[in-house]
Amino acid sequence: MAARPIYMDYHATTPTDPRVVEAMLPYFTERFGNAGSIDHVYGAEAADAVKVARKQVAHIINAPAPEDIIFTSGATESNNIAILGVAEQYAGKGDHVITCATEHKAVLDTCKHLAATGKDVTVLPVDEYGIVDLEALESSITDRTVLISIMTANNEIGTIAPVAEIGKIAHDHGVLFHTDAAQAVGHIPMDVERIGIDLLSISGHKIYGPKGIGALYIRRRNPKVKLSPVVFGGGQERGYRSGTLNVPGIVGLGTAMEIAEKEMAEEEVRFRAWTTEMLEAFREAYPSVLLNGHPTQRLAHNLNVCLPGVESKALIHLLKDELSISSGSACTTTSVEPSHVLLSIGRTVKEAHSSVRFGLGRDIIDRQMQSCIESVILNISHIQKIK
DSSP: OOOOOEEOBTTTOOOOOHHHHHHHGGGGTTTOOOTTOTTSHHHHHHHHHHHHHHHHHHHHTTOSOGGGEEEESSHHHHHHHHHHHHHHHTTTTOOEEEEETTSOHHHHHHHHHHHHTTOEEEEEOBOTTSOBOHHHHHHHOOTTEEEEEOOSBOTTTOBBOOHHHHHHHHHHTTOEEEEEOTTTBTTBOOOHHHHTOSEEEEEGGGTTSOTTOEEEEEOBSSSBOOOOOSBOSSOTGGGTBOSOOOHHHHHHHHHHHHHHHHHHHHHHHHHHHHHHHHHHHHHHHOTTOEEOSOSSSBOTTEEEEEOTTOOHHHHHHHHTTTEEOBSSOTTSTTOOSOOHHHHHTTOOHHHHTTEEEEEOOTTOOHHHHHHHHHHHHHHHHHHHHHO
C-alpha cells in the first residue's frame, strides 16, 4: 500500500490518541450503562466515569468545581448554548452582544442569528495581526451590553488574544465574557479564574480526543452565570443540555485533557522550533512570503503564510500525495470565497487565495518536518516555472 501523506492539518482535527481510545473502549461494551440510571451498577459506573472526566476537564482550565463543566457535542454547540443562552436569560438587562471579525463561524453565525431577531450585535475589527483594539472594545460597551465573545486563539492564523485584558474590561463593566477556546485548551495554559472567563467552549477532537464531544465551562460564582437552555428534555447537565450523556466520548475527552496537561509544555517547545524553522526556510527560498497572524503571540503549532503569486489550491493539489495541509478553516474549505479571517487582517482577496495553513501535531517526527519543508519549496518553484 502506498505511503499516506504527512498530515499537517491538526487545526481541523486531530487523530484520537491511542491512550484515549483505550480508556474509552470499556464504555462501549461491558460498562455501557446510562449515566442517568444510577439505581444499578451499570449506570453507577457510567456516572462515576463522568464524574472523573468532569474533574479532569475542570482541572486543566482551573475551574473552581467540576460542576462548572457541562458536556456538549463540541465547541460549536458550546458556543451556541453560551451566546444564545446569555442573550435570552439577560434580555431584561440588555440586548447588546460584542464579538470580533475573526471569530469562528460558530460564533459569527450565532451572533448573526441574534441580529436577525432584533438584538444589537457589534462586530469589532482587528489589527493586522488579528487582535482587537482594547480601547475600541471598551468604548463599544453600553449599558445594554450583556456579553463579549472573543476567541482565545484563532483557528486559522494562530493569533492568541489578550484574553486577560478582555476579561478585566468585561468585569469592570459588569459584562459577561465568553471565549471559544477550542484551539487553545490543551495547547496553551488556560486559567478561567486568573483570566476572568465566565463561559469557555472546548472541543474534544482538537486535542486528540474523539469527535462529537465537547464541554462548556459556566461560572457559578462571582458572578453566577445563568443561561436559558437551548436543548430541552430530561434535564441533564444542570438543565442546560438535555440528552443521554455520551459516556465513551466524555471519558475520552477527560483522558485527552489529562494527557495534554502533562505533555503540553514539551510539545510547545518542539512545535515552536519547527514552525520557526519552516518560516525561515520559506523566507530564504521565497523572500516575499508573508506571515499571517502575530509573530510572537501565536500558537506554537500554527504557521499560516501568504505566498504571493502562488495559488494556494494549486499548491495543495500538487502536494496532496506527500502532504495534507489546508488553505483555512475546516468549516469553509469547500467555499471559493476568501477567508474572512485573512481579509479582516488586511490581506487582499488575491493574497488570501495565496495563503496556506500548516497545523503541526503530536505524531509528526523531525524527518517528516524536513520532508515537508523540502516538498513545499520544490513545488512553489514548480508553480513559478509553469506560470
